[in-house]
Amino acid sequence: MIQTNIDKTAVEEFVCDAHNNQVKKESFASNLKYLLVGTIFGIVFVKAEIISWFRIQEMFRLQSFHMYGVIGTAVMVGLISVQLIKRFNIKTLAGEMVSIPDKTFDKGQIYGGLIFGLGWAITGACPGPLFAQIGSGFLAISVTFMSAIAGTWLYGAFQSKLPH
Amino acid sequence: MIELIKQPWHWAIAGIMIGLTVPTLLLIGNKTFGISSSLRHICAACFPADIQYFRYNWKKELWNLFFVVGVLLGGIIASQFLSNPNEFIVNENTVKDLKALGLTDFSAMMPSDIFSVENIFTPKGLIFLVIGGLLVGFGTRYAGGCTSGHAIMGLSNLQLPSLIATISFMVGGFAMTHLIMPFIFKLF
Numbered sequence: 001m002i003q004t005n006i007d008k009t010a011v012e013e014f015v016c017d018a019h020n021n022q023v024k025k026e027s028f029a030s031n032l033k034y035l036l037v038g039t040i041f042g043i044v045f046v047k048a049e050i051i052s053w054f055r056i057q058e059m060f061r062l063q064s065f066h067m068y069g070v071i072g073t074a075v076m077v078g079l080i081s082v083q084l085i086k087r088f089n090i091k092t093l094a095g096e097m098v099s100i101p102d103k104t105f106d107k108g109q110i111y112g113g114l115i116f117g118l119g120w121a122i123t124g125a126c127p128g129p130l131f132a133q134i135g136s137g138f139l140a141i142s143v144t145f146m147s148a149i150a151g152t153w154l155y156g157a158f159q160s161k162l163p164h
Numbered sequence: 165m166i167e168l169i170k171q172p173w174h175w176a177i178a179g180i181m182i183g184l185t186v187p188t189l190l191l192i193g194n195k196t197f198g199i200s201s202s203l204r205h206i207c208a209a210c211f212p213a214d215i216q217y218f219r220y221n222w223k224k225e226l227w228n229l230f231f232v233v234g235v236l237l238g239g240i241i242a243s244q245f246l247s248n249p250n251e252f253i254v255n256e257n258t259v260k261d262l263k264a265l266g267l268t269d270f271s272a273m274m275p276s277d278i279f280s281v282e283n284i285f286t287p288k289g290l291i292f293l294v295i296g297g298l299l300v301g302f303g304t305r306y307a308g309g310c311t312s313g314h315a316i317m318g319l320s321n322l323q324l325p326s327l328i329a330t331i332s333f334m335v336g337g338f339a340m341t342h343l344i345m346p347f348i349f350k351l352f
Contacts, residue, residue: 018197018199018225019195019196019225020193020195021196022193022194028226031226034193034228035230036234037188037189038230038232038233038237038238039234040238041181041182041185041231041235042235042236044177044178045242046246047169047172047178048172048178049173049252050178051239051274053273054252054262055273058255061261066175069175070178071179073175073182074178074183074316075315076179077184077186078183078187079320079322081183081184081190082190092192092193093193098190098191098194099194100190103314104325105324105325106308108308109307109328109329109332110328110332112306112329113306113314113328113331113332113333113335114303114339115336116303116333117333117336117337117340118339118340118344119295119300119301119302120311122340122345124274126199126200127202127304128199128235131199131239132236133274134239135239135240135241140281140283143289143293143297144292144293144296147293147294147297148297151302152204152206153218153301154298155301155302155305156204156218159217162306
């Protein structure tokens with residue numbers, strides 16, 4: 001499972017969790033479709049109260065099924081969709097093969113995951129809800145947002161010194 | 165219809181819609197779903213500071229920034245036009261636990277005891293906003309993704325590293341809620 005002999009420096013080409021795998025170039029205006037998908041996504045976040053600090057507390061106190069239901073259903077729907085796309089070789093709008101890069105294990109997923117989990121419980125927000133919380137008028141969250149950018153920057157600055 | 169939409173949405177509706185974001189993004193443009201990477205693109209675009217990690221063609225990932233601006237817009241639309249006219253409900257056991265920690269306001273989605281603008285420059289603001297935000301930004305990048313990139317996209321694609329990350333998110337959250345938070349609230 002752990003490929004220890006992978007040369008880390010050679011894999012410096014850009015791979016992140018939300019990668020653009022489209023080969024065909026897109027116009028600036030074509031980005032508007034992602035704006036639209038994001039908007040619907042944001043509405044769901046607010047209407048299902050996923051942006052609520054209390055819902056996250058209920059989740060971590062095992063006092064409500066709500067968040068488990070949301071995440072569990074989302075994973076099931078995502079899983080079935082991805083399997084269908086693969087099985088029937090469904091092409092993208094641009095006619096390309098759908099490609100989803102595999103994730104490689106490193107210890108960052110444990111250390112980073114734990115650190116994010118600590119932050120998730122105090123802020124009541126993962127990165128997605130942060131945007132929707134600010135949009136909903138919780139203006140103090142813009143501080144959390146700027147801090148999250150600073151945290152991202154700090155990771156970038158110290159990446160090579162951290163255990164992975 | 166609009167009255168129905170204004171009610172809080174059931175978890176199954178939300179789960180289905182969030183889950184459908186995965187194939188939607190794949191099919192409209194071969195994009196893998198993830199949100200925390202937007203924070204990295206913001207750094208790469210605004211403060212690259214010659215750091216290796218921020219030297220890449222972020223313009224190719226512009227779609228991700230459009231997506232998160234959409235999430236912000238969605239927040240505005242939902243709160244301005246679709247807001248729930250009824251009382252916000254928190255589980256009674258959670259209310260009891262949080263009252264014991266000193267919270268008093270349960271009327272909105274975010275407790276004003278903590279997340280109000282007046283608290284920004286207080287020790288509460290320092291912990292819940294500043295330190296909390298730092299942990300979220302640093303942790304998601306270190307883990308290579310957040311709830312969307314790992315828990316939803318990664319698990320949908322049966323990625324073991326994403327399962328490990330998701331379990332770590334949960335362990336971190338439980339530890340904060342049950343072990344650390346009681347001490348944080350004693351500070352105020």
